[in-house]
Amino acid sequence: MNDQRLELSSELMAGGVGLVAAAGYINNEGGQAIADVINRLLDRGAVALLIDLEGTRIINSIGVSILLEVLEKLMEKNGRLAFCNLTPTIARTFEIMGLAEYASIFDDRETAIEELTRLNRAD
Amino acid sequence: MNDQRLELSSELMAGGVGLVAAAGYINNEGGQAIADVINRLLDRGAVALLIDLEGTRIINSIGVSILLEVLEKLMEKNGRLAFCNLTPTIARTFEIMGLAEYASIFDDRETAIEELTRLNRAD
Amino acid sequence: MKLTLNLPAVPEVELVAAKAVELVGRDLGLSSTCIESVTVATVEACLNAIEHGNQRGFAVRIETQAAGGERWLVIEVEDHGGGFDPEAVSAPSGNRKHGSAPNRGWGLKLIRDLMDDVDVQSRPGLTIVRMKRRIGGT
């Protein structure tokens, strides 16, 4: 019944990559929940954030605009934001709204983590 | 989007217990999909079946009537059928439809597997 | 609060009604167990309207009502099929012998057991299943 409520899990990985897996509806509440989890990962020392949207099929512009704000805050601190497992429609929405311009988009989690870890090391 | 399509996974465990995890909408199609998976587990030697309904919130009477038919077939072969992780409403529906009379209902997966393995050994 | 759905008979369209019950129930602060039982009853009524209706769609109306010092969640499912005599429908038996009859005919029984009050009005061309669930005092 509550299938579309956002399910969140997070993990701080070696190499300073914070992983957030979000499945459900990214609206106001859902976007805010992701932002909160990201803030906790930043406090714990994450320097790059990966949001895995496998299992997310519905988003709205308010939810995505919260992710845009997260991106802006991260960029100010020279942090990185990346996404993986986007459906074509979500990828397109991110492009329309300008999120794809400054955040990296990867096909799958493995490739994303590898690349983010490499970049963190290079810094 | 397809959140309510039935997601199925199955496993034949030591002790002859076949485990089927079903999450989604158990209607005609969903019930039939469970019945098919159970038949394959029986072919591979399962003597007791456990259906874990964690993640299932919506069922209908046609889906449950297919599970009733599975139960009847199993009882003819002296096999056992058990369920775990039922919401109160699903448990009540199983009672109303008489499924709870001949199938065992357990709270969680661990308890169910333990008990089914014990009963299989005792046979 | 009033919500109306006019639905075509496409596969699994009953899930639109299920979603509506879920969100209205959540807004009313009902427990998930209450919401789920009303959902199962609503799904069964929709399936009957699809299967026994005229395949040209059906309507679902969801509203809250106050009556007799109590608040009710009221759900009506209406179709324009051939109709039936609800009194003549016999409850299915859980103890039937294997192969004696298909395991069908549970829909109305479930609706009656899961809801607090059920009224079925049916004549050729118009069937209305009206289901009520008590949701607290006024």
Next chain:
Amino acid sequence: MKLTLNLPAVPEVELVAAKAVELVGRDLGLSSTCIESVTVATVEACLNAIEHGNQRGFAVRIETQAAGGERWLVIEVEDHGGGFDPEAVSAPSGNRKHGSAPNRGWGLKLIRDLMDDVDVQSRPGLTIVRMKRRIGGT
């Protein structure tokens, strides 16, 4: 095929419309990518009807139409709020400076980009957003 929803402004009620788009789209054999993009557009139109409407509910109509040798999925979202001048709405900028304005105002832009044809009729008391998506030849 015609589907109508009259929805109250309860939280997340746009998901009832999303479910309807999903099931109708699946019945029409549309790809999941097509279904998802129509869903996002529909959700945005519903959110506008909820936020800028009169809080007394809104309607969603979904139907298929044939026109000019093509088949279309047509979705209308209607509310009875104060209305607005769609020409006067400026597209938001992705390059705005941080803190210069809230990240809002993307709804209509998304609707226009994700659908093939969008027409907004609005006056005080009646706003209809009509969105069309090409779904094949006739």
